[in-house]
Amino acid sequence: MKVVSLVPSITEALFDLGLTENHVVGRTKFCIHPAEKVKNVTVIGGTKNINIDKIKALQPDLILANKEENVKEQVKALMTDFKVIVTNVETIEDNYYLLKNLGQIFNKQDKAQMFNLKIYDVLQQTKINKKIKAAYLIWKNPYMTIGSDTFIHRILEEIDFENIFKDKKRYPVIEIADLAHAEVIMLSSEPFPFKEKHIEELKAYYPDKKIIIVDGEAFSWYGTHIAKCGNYFKNLVSEVELI
Known part of the structure; x- marks a missing residue:
């Protein structure tokens, strides 16, 4: 085929x-x-x-x-x-069925199930000791974040971050002032390529907040990608638990 x-x-x-x-x-x-x-x-x-x-x-x-x-x-x-x-694909369950269906289409059921189990393990083993309020930014000029009906939101919630924009839908435009309640501000590496200079720009407004660049693929690439992100998520959690 x-x-x-x-x-x-x-x-x-x-x-x-x-x-x-x-x-x-x-x-x-x-x-x-x-x-x-x-x-x-x-x-x-x-x-x-x-x-x-x-x-x-x-x-x-x-x-x-x-x-x-x-x-x-x-x-x-x-x-x-x-x-x-x-x-x-908007949820972890959607992702499960995506891989299951691909496995059936291409007669790769065993491998699809192996990846689904690995993804479950990665998410279950990556937990924070307390809920940390997070803002996840995907774009600049204007700043854009993620609402509760996105795959990124689901990954955040699975590893015990609380999305401060969970009352929003899709990818809303926000102002810098809207980030005031976040304990950690995550700048995604994609689709906008946030860099260290963008951290400094936000630090001018929020000098005491934890502001970090995160791997956009780890949060937004559904399919098999999450199965490979166990170490990344563990390191991320270790970094923000110091807040």
Whole structure:
């Protein structure tokens, strides 16, 4: 079966489940894991601007898309010629069924179950001794954060952070003043590439707060990626428990 993946984290999951470059024939430019394998896969554009002609030339048996990451009109255009599965992952349970379904489609049930169990272990073994109020920023100019109906929020809650914007939905725009109640401010490495200079900018307003850059992939890449983040989460928890 020839597959085109329009979702970076799903591309990674396909290779983790045991598919090869002979199966995954198309990917986006943001599909960067695993590097040694995706380099041999045809790039069909970005997640928001796919090249439909390139995909047609590959003649895939299946295209994997995502409700949030891809553009609805482009996905619908592909549906006229190809079988397309549109995923929607907002919770840990959604992620469980994503891997389970991929396992069934590609006859990789055992590996899918192995990753699901590993993800459960990673999240269960990463707990803070007390709830820490956190703000997780994904964008600058304007500052944007995450609401309770996002996968990032679920990961935060699973490892015992309290999202101070849990009463919001999706990705609301906020002001610096709205961060006042956070004990820790997390600046994600993606989609906006926060750097040390951005920590200093916020320190000017909140000199006593813990402000750190966090690995955006660890929080937002559903699929198999969380199974590899056990050490990262443990180190993160150790760092913020000193608050």
